[in-house]
Amino acid sequence: MGRLVVTFSAEQVSYELPNFTTKIGETEYPITGYSEAHPYTVVATTPNSVAIRTIEPVSHEPVVVVYNFVASDKAWIYVSTLDSHVREYFRRVEPK
Numbered sequence: 001m002g003r004l005v006v007t008f009s010a011e012q013v014s015y016e017l018p019n020f021t022t023k024i025g026e027t028e029y030p031i032t033g034y035s036e037a038h039p040y041t042v043v044a045t046t047p048n049s050v051a052i053r054t055i056e057p058v059s060h061e062p063v064v065v066v067y068n069f070v071a072s073d074k075a076w077i078y079v080s081t082l083d084s085h086v087r088e089y090f091r092r093v094e095p096k
Contacts, residue, residue, distance in 0.1 A: 003033075014037040051065070
């Protein structure tokens with residue numbers, strides 16, 4: 001967590017995750033990153049959220065993702081994989 005960069009343009013959403021190593025207990029595991037971009041469409045909005053239809057990175061499955069804004073520079077999405085259910089938080093950063 002904390003390494004994925006999500007960038008929106010007017011027509012696509014890009015995902016950049018670098019390769020890294022993580023440690024669980026005493027064992028280190030290499031994680032292979034990825035770089036993908038997919039078109040998206042906005043399907044719904046509220047004052048504090050935006051739902052988009054796009055393609056999920058890695059699995060390439062169609063998905064609707066709801067970005068829930070908790071501040072002008074912070075948002076979270078619901079993540080459900082392999083029996084885990086978590087919120088993944090993102091913060092706005094300046095473009096490089």
